[in-house]
Amino acid sequence: MFHARRTDAVLLLVAIVWGSSYLAAKTATYALPVLVVLFARYAISAIACFALATVRQEGRYTRDEVRVGSLLGVTQAAVLVLETYGVAHTSAANAGLIISLTIVLTPLLDRTAGNGRLPPRFFAATGVCLLAVTLLMSGSGFRTPRIGDLLMLAAAVVRAVHVALVGRLTKGRVLRPLRLTAVQTAVGSALFAVPASSGLPRLTQIDAAVWSRLVYLALFCSVFAFLAQTWAVQNSSASRASLLLGTEPVWAVAVGIGLGGEKFSVLAALGAALMVTGTYWGQSIERIHRTTDKEGPHAGQRHLPASDQPARQHRNRVQTH
Numbered sequence: 488m489f490h491a492r493r494t495d496a497v498l499l500l501v502a503i504v505w506g507s508s509y510l511a512a513k514t515a516t517y518a519l520p521v522l523v524v525l526f527a528r529y530a531i532s533a534i535a536c537f538a539l540a541t542v543r544q545e546g547r548y549t550r551d552e553v554r555v556g557s558l559l560g561v562t563q564a565a566v567l568v569l570e571t572y573g574v575a576h577t578s579a580a581n582a583g584l585i586i587s588l589t590i591v592l593t594p595l596l597d598r599t600a601g602n603g604r605l606p607p608r609f610f611a612a613t614g615v616c617l618l619a620v621t622l623l624m625s626g627s628g629f630r631t632p633r634i635g636d637l638l639m640l641a642a643a644v645v646r647a648v649h650v651a652l653v654g655r656l657t658k659g660r661v662l663r664p665l666r667l668t669a670v671q672t673a674v675g676s677a678l679f680a681v682p683a684s685s686g687l688p689r690l691t692q693i694d695a696a697v698w699s700r701l702v703y704l705a706l707f708c709s710v711f712a713f714l715a716q717t718w719a720v721q722n723s724s725a726s727r728a729s730l731l732l733g734t735e736p737v738w739a740v741a742v743g744i745g746l747g748g749e750k751f752s753v754l755a756a757l758g759a760a761l762m763v764t765g766t767y768w769g770q771s772i773e774r775i776h777r778t779t780d781k782e783g784p785h786a787g788q789r790h791l792p793a794s795d796q797p798a799r800q801h802r803n804r805v806q807t808h
Contacts, residue, residue, distance in 0.1 A: 491723070491774070498719045498731035501712045506738025508708040510746060512571070515700045518693050519686065521571050524701065526683035527690060529564075529675035531705035532713075536669035548666055555656045556670025562649040563713070564675040569642035576635030585639040587620040590733040592647035594773075597654060597724060605776060612769030615761055616733050622758030650728060653720045668713045727773050737762045 515524050570586065591613045594605050657667075720728045737759045 494719050494722050497715045498728055501715045502732050502735045503738045504707050504712055506735045507742045509739050510742050511700045511703050518697045522683040523686040526679035527701045528704045529672050532709040533672035533676045535710050536672050540665050540669055551660050552662055552666045556667045557674050560671035560674025564678050566642055566646045569638050573635050573638030573642055586643050588643040589646045590616050593650050596647055596651035609769055609772045612765050615765030619758045619761035620736050622754045657721050664714045664717045727770050734762055734766050
């Protein structure tokens, strides 16, 4: 129980950090082009990861770490690009609502939580979360679908694929989260280097405030968040992680009010309450479903068929130091 609570706490912290990233990224893009912000974020992250890995002397990168990290680096970069350009070409209401579809899409793609289908109540919980996001974002109004809406829809799909891939590709492998994150950030840096090259000289013209936002995006919203997400998904499931990370809009609202001076409407308050309710209801359903699936078809039966014992005994964990 303590281990599960600790995992949930880490995922919630990731959601808080990502919720705060909107304000940091928004202010950073006032001074720099989007691609330059993304490149700087990845480059600083890569330097920090490789430096930390060197200090810890974890040894050489394994083939699995390079292959898995490279693929996850591509999918994570795709999510950030689609999200950033999507928000720039649609309303905040549409963007927040569409990206929240990740909560529904991830369980459909997740195959690490068990062999059985998730119960209908789980999707009812995700429906509550979708309603919550609708209320949270309704203050800015809705518009007819535009290119930005399509980009956000693509971002939701890719984000769900990414979260599911973290669980699927790391299953049964010994992968060090720091090494995996280092490869991801290196891949992201390489992907954005050429597209952002024309705007890189502007990095020498920004002030300390903008640099502080870039460093925050890199060290907290990338390095810490990627490490924590990888560790938490491997110690839980992609579906559970998706629900907890789905509280991100709540924290985005909180940061917007506390630091950005935004107003907190009654609908936003109701949306925040529904988001927390739906998240914890859904994670409870998913936890019971996953535990029952591991124990076997009979409730309370601890003995597993011989053919299932090796698979059940091998927990999908990463090696940590």
